[in-house]
Amino acid sequence: MKFQPDIGTPIPRVDAKEKISGAAAYINDIDMPGMLYAKTLRSKMAHGKIIKRHYPTLPEGYAIIDYRHIPGTNIVKAIYEDWQIFPVDEVRYIGEPILLVVGENKDVIIDILEAIEITYEEMEPQFEWIDSVIHYHYEKKHGSRPFADANRIIEHTYETGYQEQAYIEPQGMIGYLDQDKMTLIGSIQCPYYVKNAVLMALGWENERVRVIQAHVGGAFGGKEEYPSLIACQLAMAVIQVNKPVKLIFEREEDIIASTKRHPAQIAMKAAIDSEGHIMALKVHVGIDAGAVIGLSGVVLSRAMIAATGAYTIENLDVTGDVYRTHSVPTGAFRGFGAPQMMFAIEMFMEHIARNLGKEPLAYRMAYVAKQYDLTATSGTFRDPILMQKMIEEAMKRSRYEEKALQYQNLHRYQGIGMSFFLHGCGFTGSGEATTIKAKVRLRREASGVVHILIAAVDMGQGVRTAMRKLVAHMLEVPIDQVIYDLPDTDCVPDSGPTVASRTMMIVGGLVARAAQRLGMEPQIAVEIEETYHQPSEIQWDEARMQGDAYPAYSWGVNVVEVAVDPVTGEVSVVGAWSVYDVGKAIDTLMVRGQADGGLAQGIAYGYLEVMRHHQGKIQQRNLTDYIIPTAADMPPMETYLFDNPYAYGPYGAKGVGELTLVGGAPAIAKAIEMAIKRQITKIPVTPEMIMELMTHGED
Amino acid sequence: MVEARIPHSLQEALILMSQATYTIVNGATDLLVQKRSWSGTIPKFSQPPLYIRGLKELDYICERSGMLEIGATTSLETILHHPKTPKILQHIILTMASPAIRHQATLSGNIQNASPAGDSLVGLYLLDASIVLHNRHHERVISIQDFIVDVRKTMREADELITKVVLPIDKFSQCAYTKVGPRKTDAIAKVAFGGLIDIENDRIRDIRIAFGAVYKTVLRSRKIEESLMGKDRSAVPEMKHVLLEGYASLIQPIDDQRSNRWYRKTTALNLLEAFLDSISR
Numbered sequence: 001m002k003f004q005p006d007i008g009t010p011i012p013r014v015d016a017k018e019k020i021s022g023a024a025a026y027i028n029d030i031d032m033p034g035m036l037y038a039k040t041l042r043s044k045m046a047h048g049k050i051i052k053r054h055y056p057t058l059p060e061g062y063a064i065i066d067y068r069h070i071p072g073t074n075i076v077k078a079i080y081e082d083w084q085i086f087p088v089d090e091v092r093y094i095g096e097p098i099l100l101v102v103g104e105n106k107d108v109i110i111d112i113l114e115a116i117e118i119t120y121e122e123m124e125p126q127f128e129w130i131d132s133v134i135h136y137h138y139e140k141k142h143g144s145r146p147f148a149d150a151n152r153i154i155e156h157t158y159e160t161g162y163q164e165q166a167y168i169e170p171q172g173m174i175g176y177l178d179q180d181k182m183t184l185i186g187s188i189q190c191p192y193y194v195k196n197a198v199l200m201a202l203g204w205e206n207e208r209v210r211v212i213q214a215h216v217g218g219a220f221g222g223k224e225e226y227p228s229l230i231a232c233q234l235a236m237a238v239i240q241v242n243k244p245v246k247l248i249f250e251r252e253e254d255i256i257a258s259t260k261r262h263p264a265q266i267a268m269k270a271a272i273d274s275e276g277h278i279m280a281l282k283v284h285v286g287i288d289a290g291a292v293i294g295l296s297g298v299v300l301s302r303a304m305i306a307a308t309g310a311y312t313i314e315n316l317d318v319t320g321d322v323y324r325t326h327s328v329p330t331g332a333f334r335g336f337g338a339p340q341m342m343f344a345i346e347m348f349m350e351h352i353a354r355n356l357g358k359e360p361l362a363y364r365m366a367y368v369a370k371q372y373d374l375t376a377t378s379g380t381f382r383d384p385i386l387m388q389k390m391i392e393e394a395m396k397r398s399r400y401e402e403k404a405l406q407y408q409n410l411h412r413y414q415g416i417g418m419s420f421f422l423h424g425c426g427f428t429g430s431g432e433a434t435t436i437k438a439k440v441r442l443r444r445e446a447s448g449v450v451h452i453l454i455a456a457v458d459m460g461q462g463v464r465t466a467m468r469k470l471v472a473h474m475l476e477v478p479i480d481q482v483i484y485d486l487p488d489t490d491c492v493p494d495s496g497p498t499v500a501s502r503t504m505m506i507v508g509g510l511v512a513r514a515a516q517r518l519g520m521e522p523q524i525a526v527e528i529e530e531t532y533h534q535p536s537e538i539q540w541d542e543a544r545m546q547g548d549a550y551p552a553y554s555w556g557v558n559v560v561e562v563a564v565d566p567v568t569g570e571v572s573v574v575g576a577w578s579v580y581d582v583g584k585a586i587d588t589l590m591v592r593g594q595a596d597g598g599l600a601q602g603i604a605y606g607y608l609e610v611m612r613h614h615q616g617k618i619q620q621r622n623l624t625d626y627i628i629p630t631a632a633d634m635p636p637m638e639t640y641l642f643d644n645p646y647a648y649g650p651y652g653a654k655g656v657g658e659l660t661l662v663g664g665a666p667a668i669a670k671a672i673e674m675a676i677k678r679q680i681t682k683i684p685v686t687p688e689m690i691m692e693l694m695t696h697g698e699d
Numbered sequence: 700m701v702e703a704r705i706p707h708s709l710q711e712a713l714i715l716m717s718q719a720t721y722t723i724v725n726g727a728t729d730l731l732v733q734k735r736s737w738s739g740t741i742p743k744f745s746q747p748p749l750y751i752r753g754l755k756e757l758d759y760i761c762e763r764s765g766m767l768e769i770g771a772t773t774s775l776e777t778i779l780h781h782p783k784t785p786k787i788l789q790h791i792i793l794t795m796a797s798p799a800i801r802h803q804a805t806l807s808g809n810i811q812n813a814s815p816a817g818d819s820l821v822g823l824y825l826l827d828a829s830i831v832l833h834n835r836h837h838e839r840v841i842s843i844q845d846f847i848v849d850v851r852k853t854m855r856e857a858d859e860l861i862t863k864v865v866l867p868i869d870k871f872s873q874c875a876y877t878k879v880g881p882r883k884t885d886a887i888a889k890v891a892f893g894g895l896i897d898i899e900n901d902r903i904r905d906i907r908i909a910f911g912a913v914y915k916t917v918l919r920s921r922k923i924e925e926s927l928m929g930k931d932r933s934a935v936p937e938m939k940h941v942l943l944e945g946y947a948s949l950i951q952p953i954d955d956q957r958s959n960r961w962y963r964k965t966t967a968l969n970l971l972e973a974f975l976d977s978i979s980r
């Protein structure tokens with residue numbers, strides 16, 4: 001065997017040159033002969049009945065596309081099927097797309113949009129969280145019964161706000177007919193989601209829809225389900241005008257109308273015994289779905305499953321509701337319910353300790369999960385858990401103890417906070433086996449060139465590099481002998497969506513197995529297929545939310561240090577240290593890229609990124625008002641990786657992408673608590689909130 | 700039909716402006732944002748645009764007759780690095796936008812834009828800057844305080860161009876500036892505070908205090924400042940309460956998507972207090 005460096009040794013990104021030089025074609029860079037443009041007319045009302053539509057007479061070559069042009073079902077295929085492609089007679093949120101105007105000249109399109117009159121009868125909008133559409137409940141062991149014997153009950157409610165994905169590249173797609181095949185090229189995360197949605201909307205047979213990924217300029221979950229809506233609308237337009245049509249969102253349009261992270265309210269209650277131990281937790285998770293439920297049920301269940309974070313608590317009673325309101329729909333976003341829950345549980349553990357007059361760190365440490373503990377849903381943590389060692393490492397690197405002692409005792413407005421967390425990798429429960437059923441192929445040509453045929457999307461995270469590296473490493477061939485084109489549903493099997501921290505662990509796992517078989521194959525030109533099979537020990541009861549919610553977990557520790565300006569309430573992040581167990585890094589530099597970006601996004605969720613609606617209208621509508629961090633806002637970040645190989649992941653790899661986001665908010669919130677010596681139950685912790693707490697708050 | 704013009708001299712610009720009403724486009728870092736439209740379409744100007752950013756004769760910064768003169772097309776970045784630029788203005792420019800924008804943006808644009816959150820204005824008010832305007836026939840000089848009349852309203856007439864800004868050479872022994880924005884850089888001020896002070900032998904010879912983003916224009920009270928002139932620095936602590944109350948009654952911030960009234964006011968007064976404390980120390 002040839003000498004090979006460890007798989008984790010960084011290599012240059014395969015697409016770096018293409019992207020840096022500007023050669024990579026993003027969707028708006030693509031033009032086609034005869035291509036038309038489309039623009040959306042949106043509801044200005046949070047809730048209203050459409051009484052009358054007045055459409056102007058259209059110049060030749062222009063068209064209005066609305067619900068009447070839908071040949072199939074007026075629903076965007078998603079988990080909970082309530083997302084209309086176009087509304088018929090009722091609008092349910094500000095920004096809801098009512099119709100498209102299509103044509104050649106953008107100025108003419110604008111004139112047409114301005115001439116369209118929609119007459120509404122205003123209806124009462126609902127913004128309170130009362131219309132529960134999905135309700136879940138599960139228990140662990142004795143559920144809430146121990147509360148009856150509690151010596152003391154401690155309760156706090158935690159709130160989190162919207163977060164906007166703020167990808168650099170807004171939503172966009174081009175549709176055209178290739179003979180009689182509907183073809184869509186887009187900035188997307190999940191080619192097959194788009195394909196299946198368009199199939200249902202058109203009512204066409206499988207072969208007649210093709211979806212191709214363009215280079216994607218960031219997604220963060222925002223291009224998971226949302227592009228399916230645009231694709232369905234565009235397909236209608238293409239059929240009508242029989243020409244290529246391009247639909248690209250403007251930034252403000254994207255912000256007001258596309259999905260964001262679910263705001264949450266999480267009520268936590270602990271039964272405490274006479275020695276101060278936690279006997280049981282009662283948790284209620286409420287999330288705001290906005291006007292469309294879509295995949296909110298899964299967001300809720302993922303939040304509920306994470307109810308105890310990185311800790312083991314013996315008895316649990318966990319309930320949750322998805323509320324429908326007349327505000328912009330919320331949806332997929334890196335972390336998928338976990339960032340809300342990690343904030344709540346991490347703060348709550350800290351607050352229980354403080355309420356009991358105990359040292360928070362020692363108190364929390366006593367509950368950190370260990371191998372063979374039962375998970376919140378009574379599954380088993382089968383694999384080794386390295387948290388004790390990881391926490392020690394994080395504390396050593398950040399000099400946590402020394403700083404915490406100093407900052408706690410001095411009123412110098414400095415603070416340091418540490419969060420413990422985990423993230424379930426892959427789809428929940430048996431989702432991988434029952435719904436996704438991932439399929440991958442490797443094809444070797446006579447020349448020896450190997451094609452990776454999967455539907456996974458590189459949206460900047462580096463999956464094209466990682467997969468090629470993986471196959472090249474396993475087959476011991478140079479990386480340029482391995483090809484991985486942008487996915488095209490006519491060429492690649494459905495390996496599932498690029499979501500849920502599943503791509504390297506699940507898809508990469510299948511690719512690695514296929515590569516292994518390919519390596520042993522005597523014939524040169526050959527194709528190998530692999531399909532996902534659930535490890536038999538993983539059992540999940542969907543209805544009762546019992547069993548192993550995930551095949552594996554990644555773990556993490558974040559330490560964040562801050563200084564608060566007592567004059568202005570402004571927070572400066574002065575240090576950030578992370579320790580992660582992602583199984584095995586397929587490329588340590590790429591993992592660090594995820595770590596830096598994820599932590600920045602997580603920290604910013606905790607203190608910087610403010611988005612609110614007023615009567616259904618998003619107030620921060622552009623990147624001047626919706627504040628994401630710049631390089632000047634983030635400190636140098638130190639990241640340490642612990643190897644802990646997972647049996648079914650390639651080289652032991654587990655999930656990375658979401659893990660690095662979920663611990664940022666509680667870490668910074670705790671650091672700010674220490675700095676200002678006030679209790680925090682709500683994020684983002686803005687200077688406005690800090691000033692309010694410092695002026696009126698209690699310790 | 701709107702016809703865009705690119706004059707080759709100041710003279711030509713002024714002649715054009717005497718014949719029709721134009722929208723003056725300088726660095727365009729405000730204008731293009733304000734006139735943004737669907738990408739790929741041409742921004743809609745209701746009046747023809749007159750592009751002046753290329754006018755070399757207005758691209759200068761120099762000392763003349765004991766004053767600092769800044770031509771209207773000089774970039775903020777050029778001003779930032781000039782050795783004679785007053786400290787306070789340097790501090791302010793460093794908090795404005797990002798380096799790329801600062802190479803394009805101008806001081807005259809920030810002035811004529813007259814936003815309550817226009818950062819340079821705090822410095823210009825503190826320094827008692829003069830604005831020099833030209834039309835085809837006349838020149839006039841107006842103090843910044845008189846020039847800016849309200850939110851986005853100035854004394855400029857349609858045929859007038861701001862040709863330069865004139866500042867005194869720095870003489871202050873101490874200057875303070877804080878811009879409170881939602882993040883460290885590239886952000887619009889929620890509150891801004893600036894203070895200048897000239898102290899000799901513990902005696903306050905001159906003191907100036909200004910607030911940004913808490914009133915329709917920059918807030919500066921000569922009356923309150925006068926109450927401090929000639930005082931010994933040790934007298935400041937006992938005057939603090941009255942001074943804070945004085946400004947508290949003048950500050951009138953708003954609630955918006957970026958912050959709220961209470962925070963803006965509290966923070967503005969905190970910044971003032973910190974500044975006053977630094978005087979007596």
Ligand SMILES: Cc1cc2nc3c(=O)[nH]c(=O)nc-3n(C[C@H](O)[C@H](O)[C@H](O)COP(=O)(O)OP(=O)(O)OC[C@H]3O[C@@H](n4cnc5c(N)ncnc54)[C@H](O)[C@@H]3O)c2cc1C
Nearest residue numbers: 723725726727728729730795796805808809811817818861
């Ligand atoms: C990303 C970004 C960040 C920004 N950050 C900040 C910030 O931190 N602080 C801040 O204060 N501003 C900020 N701005 C706003 C803007 O950059 C400044 O106001 C800048 O000084 C405007 O100068 P300009 O030359 O680009 O003006 P322009 O956009 O060209 O013009 C602005 C206005 O002034 C008029 N005008 C310009 N020059 C003259 C003249 N010589 N005579 C008469 N009228 C004239 C124009 O007609 C127009 O009404 C930011 C802008 C952007 C895009």
